Amino acid sequence: xxxxxxxxxxxxxxxxxxxxxxxxxxxxxxxxxxxxxxxxxxxxxxxxxxxxxxxxxxxxxxxxxxxxxxxxxxxxxxxxxxxxxxxxxxxxxxxxxxxxxxxxxxxxxxxxxxxxxxxxxxxxxxxxxxxxxxxxxxxxxxxxxxxxxxxxxxxxxxxxxxxxxxxxxxxxxxxxxxxxxxxxxxxxxxxx
Numbered sequence: 316x317x318x319x320x321x322x323x324x325x326x327x328x329x330x331x332x333x334x335x336x337x338x339x340x341x342x343x344x345x346x347x348x349x350x351x352x353x354x355x356x357x358x359x360x361x362x363x364x365x366x367x368x369x370x371x372x373x374x375x376x377x378x379x380x381x382x383x384x385x386x387x388x389x390x391x392x393x394x395x396x397x398x399x400x401x402x403x404x405x406x407x408x409x410x411x412x413x414x415x416x417x418x419x420x421x422x423x424x425x426x427x428x429x430x431x432x433x434x435x436x437x438x439x440x441x442x443x444x445x446x447x448x449x450x451x452x453x454x455x456x457x458x459x460x461x462x463x464x465x466x467x468x469x470x471x472x473x474x475x476x477x478x479x480x481x482x483x484x485x486x487x488x489x490x491x492x493x494x495x496x497x498x499x500x501x502x503x504x505x506x507x
Contacts, residue, residue: 322393328370331387335368337402338387339464340416342372343426343452344407354426355379357457358405362386364461367468370397395419403467405460408433408449417445420481422467422474425449426460445477 324332332338341358359379362369368385370392378388394412398404398419406412408425413436416423423446427433437449447463467473 322396324392324396325389328387328389328392331368331370332400335385337400338368338370338385339365339468340370340372340398340401340404340406340421342374342391342406342412343428344374344409344412351452354452354455357455357460359383359386360457361460361464364457365464365468367402367464370401403464405464405467407452408436410436413440414484417477417480418484420478420485422446422470422477424460424463424467426452426455428452443476443480445473445480447473 339362341362343354356379358371359382362385363383369387371379371382371386371388372391373379373388374391379386382388394415395418398415398421401419401421403422403424404412404416404419405424405426406416408427410432413423413425417440423440425433425437425440425446427437427449428451434449434451440446441448447466450459450463
């Protein structure tokens with residue numbers, strides 16, 4: 316989700332974040348997968364099982380019903396604003412969402428819907444030791460997700476590695492470098 320430069324959180328989100336410990340971000344992207352009632356129900360049950368508060372992003376999809384008080388439902392929020400405030404991030408594994416979660420230095424759990432880039436990012440996060448083994452959404456259960464969320468929050472090694480990777484990503488200034496490269500190529504491609 317976009318930049319947070321001028322973004323202000325809705326009152327219910329700001330209040331929720333102030334009321335307790337850092338929650339878990341849960342969002343499965345804008346690909347329409349949120350329509351799966353099975354995934355929604357398993358996710359809510361997993362959050363209850365793990366004892367974690369959560370910010371649950373629907374990304375324009377169907378909002379869950381019967382939401383407990385320790386879950387704050389939002390449509391969306393800029394990831395660069397929201398993720399640093401989270402204890403961990405659980406998502407579909409899109410490249411942009413993965414990048415923002417890693418940049419924020421948060422342990423990550425990817426629940427891919429496809430075997431393409433989402434599955435790749437899930438494996439990569441796991442291989443780097445900054446998150447749990449990915450759980451494909453078609454195999455997602457409350458028990459599997461609940462255990463993975465608990466591990467993402469309590470495993471000191473995963474959390475430390477995620478924080479270290481986040482520091483490295485933030486220090487490299489990738490966006491500034493990319494802009495300079497693009498501007499230089501545009502400048503060189505213009506006729507003299």
